Amino acid sequence: MSDAQRICLGAIAGAFGVKGELRLKSFTSEPEDIAAYGPLESEDGALSFEITLTGQSGKGALIARLSGVNTKEQADALRGVRLYADRGRLPALPDDEFYHADLIGLEVFDTGGAPLGRVKAVLNHGAGDLLEIHAPGMTASVLMPFTREAVPTVDLTSGRIVADPPEGLF
Known part of the structure; x- marks a missing residue:
């Protein structure tokens, strides 16, 4: 399976x-x-x-x-x-909730359409979910908060996330 x-x-x-x-x-x-x-x-x-x-x-x-x-x-x-x-x-989720497995592998773009990377993992160390994003050309992954402010759009059908990351994150 x-x-x-x-x-x-x-x-x-x-x-x-x-x-x-x-x-x-x-x-x-x-x-x-x-x-x-x-x-x-x-x-x-x-x-x-x-x-x-x-x-x-x-x-x-x-x-x-x-x-x-x-x-x-x-x-x-x-x-x-x-x-x-x-x-x-498992239950079907509302439109604004996601299984972590559905987010892994999605491409991430900024609000202007420029590619930022791909979701490698979804982490939670107690203070909320973080998207671990592997960005091309970077040696380390970037951790971005998975909040409505930082991630206004998740489009599972298109396999993409539109992000508005905090200043200086990328």
Whole structure:
């Protein structure tokens, strides 16, 4: 199945306790919703897990049980595994919301039509989404806030973003 048909909903952050529970980072808008989409699969599709939420850690991660994971060692071995769902099981989004997977690879242009680069990743370190843009001729990527002010237009049909980046960003 192609990446366009699957969406990453979360990642396993490691074991929690000694009985197979683990810390789970959710990428859904409501973190608890990660358990509502049925079985989630590893990126390669080799592993599939039913998720049962059991609590929250003090660090903002969810605490969960995954089907087939019964020991701390099994939970530790899954650290870093990303969990995916088929796109068809996810809700349709309003026009002004996007799945991160839909933004990756889009070309970025400034408001005058000049090319700025291509979206390499969508990051969130707690203060809002950032578009990591790979700009031609630059050695480092540029991080641009994904806000209405900086990104007034996302056109998924045309595969492009129109950006009005903050002064001096590019």
